[in-house]
Amino acid sequence: MEELVELFEEEDLTMPEFTDDTLLLETDLDSLGFAVLVTRLEERLGYDPFSLMDEAVYPATLKEFVEVYDRYSPDTQSAT
Numbered sequence: 001m002e003e004l005v006e007l008f009e010e011e012d013l014t015m016p017e018f019t020d021d022t023l024l025l026e027t028d029l030d031s032l033g034f035a036v037l038v039t040r041l042e043e044r045l046g047y048d049p050f051s052l053m054d055e056a057v058y059p060a061t062l063k064e065f066v067e068v069y070d071r072y073s074p075d076t077q078s079a080t
Contacts (some may be wrong), residue, residue, distance in 0.1 A: 003040045007033060020063035047074055 001018070008015045013028040029037070042048040049072030050056070059065040070076065 003037060003044065007037055007040070018062050020061060022062045023060060024062065024065060025060070041069070045069070045073075047072065049073075 004018070005015065007029070011028075011033060016022060016027055024034070038048060038050060049068045052072045057068060059068055
C-alpha cells in the first residue's frame, strides 16, 4: 500500500479509498502507472510475479492484485 500511496501522490491523483473490492480499472492509474507500481514492488520485494506466471493473469481488484503477489512470493514457492 505504501508504494500505491506514493505513486498516487507523485502523479497528483485523487487517492480512492482502497478496499479488497476496489476495481483497479476504476482508479486513476493508467497502464503506465500500474507498470511503475509493479516495477517498484519488484525492487522492494525482489520479484515480479507477473514474469513468473505460466499464463498471464490480470487482476481486476486490489485483493486479486495482492493475491498474485502472495501466490508467487519466494517464501510461498519454497514451501511448495
